[in-house]
Amino acid sequence: MLILAKINEIGDMMGLMIYNSLTNKIEEFKTHEPGIVNMYVCGPTVYDYIHIGNARPVIFYDMLKNYLEYIGYKVNYASNITDVDDKIINKALEQGVSEEEIAKKYEDAYFKNCNDLGSKRPTFVPHATAYIKEMLDFIGQLVNKGYAYEVNGDVYFRVNHLDSYGVLSNQVQEELQNGVRKDVDTKKENPLDFVLWKKTNVGIKWPSIYGPxxxxxxxxxxxxxxxxxxxxxxxxxxxxxxxxxxxxENEIAQAKAMYGNTLASYWMHVGRLNLKGQKMSKSLGNVILVNDFKTQEDLMSLRLLIVTQPYRNSISYDEELFNQYKKEYDKFTRAYKNAMLALDYNNYKSNEVIKEDKEAFINYMNQDLNCQNVMSLASSLLKELNSATRAGNLDVIAKKANMIKQIMDVFGVMMPYTPLNDETRKIYNEWVQAKSVKNFEEADKLRAVLTEAGVI
Structure with missing residues (x-):
């Protein structure tokens, strides 16, 4: 196990353990290259605006990247854009525009939503249409190896050439075949065979030895x-x-056929976000779009909600749950602003945290990213921060505020504070003076100015 310098500084702790869907076990995380994590996450098919169910994996894997970097790893994070798909083609035909226009419109909207939610752009953002040559070469090699076959311009993968098919979903081929409709594609040798190249004369297409x-x-x-x-x-x-x-499962099948491996050492899966217990789906018409959240406060409250739920479980989302997290986010931001204002006003600067607080945070995160326990830790830190702020204990204020900020930075939850400048420092002094002489009308006016400036 790679033990990184940042962890060594704060004592001997359990290494990172994560649940591997491939083995159905929580395993010690080990990388192929010391200090480097290579990570790939399936991105969106860009044919519509994303809903908050689509946003859950985006938020989770961004948080995972943040944490891996926090404990000292360099993370090469790739997440693709599927910019060729029947859904894109159908929408383009409906609207009388090109597939490229549809894909560009919704890709731009997707990355705006990601940015609004505090998710950073991945290291690599490959587009499917930029890799057609590589895909055709790959398909050709599978055909030559006997793992794929062509029928009238379509190319299929031969599932029964792999004894290990079903390893990820923990199913055997016979059981899978029993669940397949018998009228699906009669050109297939096996109902489970899946398409590698699809013959078409509709929409965007590319030439190949199999036809367009x-x-x-x-x-x-x-x-x-x-x-x-x-x-x-x-x-x-x-x-x-x-x-x-x-x-x-089909990605692993192709990797097994081509390379003899499972493509990745650890496979991770995030649970669904349901709306009042029902699957959120555009086809069902029960979606809440990310675009429906208009303020940074609402967007960050949503992110806090998503991050702090057990990531492998489904979330049953409703307005009551959202409002609960909106109150939580408000508590944290108000306390943090008050703390930073006290430090700022007294010109007290420190980046220190209490060693035991940091150890507790890392130990919880190393337990398969137990953000629920981290949230409980953060709530305890918040109480201690409020007590220190009331007492004016600048050393404790700084250490508790810094630890809360580190946690929220890993979560990707913004903690806004605008430092005092000459003008706002003067207004702050006037506000304190107005309160001391019980000139509440003037104090309210000055408070409104400071609030608008982001100071309190």
Missing amino acids: GRPGWHTECVCMIDKIFNHKMIDIHGGGMDLKFPHH
Whole structure:
């Protein structure tokens, strides 16, 4: 196990343990290269605005990257854009525009939503349409190896050539076949065989030795991972729980056939976000869009809610739950602003934290990213911070505020504070004076100015 310098500084602690969907076990996290994490997460198909269920994996894996960097890793994080798909083509036909216009519009909207939610752009953002040559080369190799076959311009993967098919979803081929409709694609040798290249004359298409067509979804990610990470097995492959089967299972099948490995050492899956117990889906019309959250306060409250739920479990979202986290976020931001104002006003500067607080944070996070316990820790720190602020104990204020900020930075939750300048310092002094002489009308006016300036 790689023990990083930052962890060594604060004592001997359990290393990072994460749940591996491939083995169905919590395992010690070990990277292929010391100090480096190579991570890939399936990104969006850009045909519509994202809802908060789509946002959950975006937020979680951004938080995971933050934490890995916090404990000293360099993280190479790739997340793709699927910019060729039947849904994109259908929307383009409906609106009388090109597929490129549809994809560009919703990709821009996606990254704006990510930014609004505090999720940083990944290191690599590969687009499926930029890797068509690589995909065709990959498909050709699978055909030559006997793992794929062509029928009238379509190319399929032969599932029964792999004894290990079903390893991720923990199913055997016979059970899977029993669940497949018998009228699905009669061109297939096996109902479980999946498409690698789809013949088409509709929408965007590329020439190939099989005829005009476009790649199958399951092939895109395998090829992009291979190209971006230079033919190396990666450390983490992530996505939502709904991608476990068939998408991720089919990625592993292709990697097994081509490279003899499972593509990634650790497969991670994030649970669904349901609306009042029902799956959130555009087709069901029960979605809440990220665009529906208009203020930074609401966006950060949503992020705090998502981050602090057990990531492998589903979330049953409703307005009551959101309002609960909105109150939590408000408590933290008000306390943090008051603390930073006290430090700022007294010109007290310190980056220190209490060693035991940091150890507790890392120990909880190392337990398969137990953000629920971290939130309980943060709430305890908040109480201690408020007590120190009331007592004017600047040393404790700084240490508790710094630790809360470190936790929230890993969570990706913004803690806004605008430092005093000459003008706001003068107004702050006038506000303190007005309160001391019980001139409450004047104090309220001055408080409004300071609030507008982001000081309190």
